[in-house]
Amino acid sequence: MRLSAFLVLFFPLALAFPRLGLHEGYTRLVFDLDARAQYQIAQTADTLTLRFTGVAPSPSDTEVGSPQVASYQVVPTPQGAQVFVRLRPGVEVRTTLLDDGPRRRLVVDVLTVNRPASQAPSRTNTRPAPPPRIVVLDPGHGGVDPGAVGFVVEKEVTLDLALRVRRILEREGIQVVLTRERDVHLSPNKATDLGLRAEMANSRRNLFVSIHVNSAPNPAQGIEVYYFGNTLDPALLAQVIRENGGGELGRRLTREAQQVSERLMSDLIAQSNLKFSRQLAHYVQASLLQATGAVDRGVRQAPFYVLRNARIPAILVEVGFANHPVEGRRLQTSAYRQALAEGLARGILRFLGNGG
Ligand SMILES: [Zn+2]
Structure with a gap:
């Protein structure tokens, strides 16, 4: 029993997809991709969705808890995987594809943006209540x-x-x-x-x-x-x-x-x-x-x-x-x-x- 609990805890981490980095002012998600892999990105107010083909990650649901990203979820599909990144309010997403030969890295940075108060969207009333701590x-x-x-x-x-x-x-x-x-x-x-x-x-x-x-x-x-x-x-x-x-x-x-x-x-x-x-x-x-x-x-x-x-x-x-x-x-x-x-x-x- 202890062995299976151990595998559940550590196996997905060995193949981290994405790799996560927390930095002052931004959260970075890095997706390592081989030459065949392709992706599409879509964004709504609170979720960034990445659809990959040609990847085979393990399913995971990870709480990040950073000021920019609440959590992300990796869901395998027949062709690859979908990744849902739950965004905090007041962030901006920037993506970069780094291409070094056969290995490519998709870097997704989620940054805190400081809007002047007058321009900030008034979302306080529509935001759902935070989950209990x-x-x-x-x-x-x-x-x-x-x-x-x-x-x-x-x-x-x-x-x-x-x-x-x-x-x-x-x-x-x-x-x-x-x-x-x-x-x-x-x-x-x-x-x-x-x-x-x-x-x-x-x-x-x-x-x-x-x-x-x-x-x-x-x-x-x-x-x-x-x-x-x-x-x-x-x-x-x-x-x-x-x-x-x-x-x-x-x-x-x-x-x-x-x-x-x-x-x-x-x-x-x-x-x-x-x-x-x-x-x-x-x-x-x-x-x-x-x-x-x-x-x-x-x-x-x-x-x-x-x-x-x-x-x-x-x-x-x-x-x-x-x-x-x-x-x-x-x-x-x-x-x-x-x-x-x-x-x-x-x-x-x-x-x-x-x-x-
Ligand atoms: Zn003690």
């Missing part, structure tokens, strides 16, 4: 797996924080999905448990936040926010192995996540998603520090198994150290947990465009 919160550990234990137990703090963040976000009209709402594990097998959590970071949701509490042999203190990537720092890898299940299992899942990280280097869609994850991480880190006055341990990349397949901006937050004599006791209090929850929620809202 959905945030996935993952309270780390649970059930048989307590996580870090010190002045507090990690699985209790993470659940309490997630419930507090949910209350704040729901007041702002955001839908919240929790990976668990009680003291339960999703599977007694840690790899399956983390896999089930990760599967909730699918493209029908807007972002994914996994919440954790840290611990260290020599108690440090402070807040760290992670997005997916590799690291060579042995101390950090030890922490990642612990969060990935610990022991031999944790080492195996960490190796698997590192291999995914290497594959993602050549995957433009994943790379653009990582840019959004990094931005979300910075917003959340800044607002957490502002809300709590905690020590800043930075935004970092690490191969957390629960983040490895995310198709939406995804971060893992370490809100503090369970075994630090000051921070661990602070994590016991309702007031400090509420400050953390408000910091977390504010960072999420800022990323979603709801807050300053």
Whole structure:
């Protein structure tokens, strides 16, 4: 079962059609075509349709989420494929065919155009309501797996924080999905448990936040926010192995996540998603520090198994150290947990465009 899920997630990306690039002010879609391939382009107010013959891409439906392009869909046809690019309002499309011998590239740039306000079409009334924004919160550990234990137990703090963040976000009209709402594990097998959590970071949701509490042999203190990537720092890898299940299992899942990280280097869609994850991480880190006055341990990349397949901006937050004599006791209090929850929620809202 895990293998088939893996193929569904990664096979279409290996043959990326189109290749996607996100840039300041424009989104670029590049279609690699051989000599036989032909295409036609048609555009309406909100959709760019490309009809190809002589290509054979896999079907896909990809959320882009850039300021210019909402998503694109690739639909194979008997002769080739149709690609539907959902455009945001206020954009302009420019296409270029680059011809270098047998290999040709069709480059489609979707640019933001800044019209004077008086000339801007008044579309605000006719535009359909935006789809609900959905945030996935993952309270780390649970059930048989307590996580870090010190002045507090990690699985209790993470659940309490997630419930507090949910209350704040729901007041702002955001839908919240929790990976668990009680003291339960999703599977007694840690790899399956983390896999089930990760599967909730699918493209029908807007972002994914996994919440954790840290611990260290020599108690440090402070807040760290992670997005997916590799690291060579042995101390950090030890922490990642612990969060990935610990022991031999944790080492195996960490190796698997590192291999995914290497594959993602050549995957433009994943790379653009990582840019959004990094931005979300910075917003959340800044607002957490502002809300709590905690020590800043930075935004970092690490191969957390629960983040490895995310198709939406995804971060893992370490809100503090369970075994630090000051921070661990602070994590016991309702007031400090509420400050953390408000910091977390504010960072999420800022990323979603709801807050300053
Ligand atoms: Zn944890």
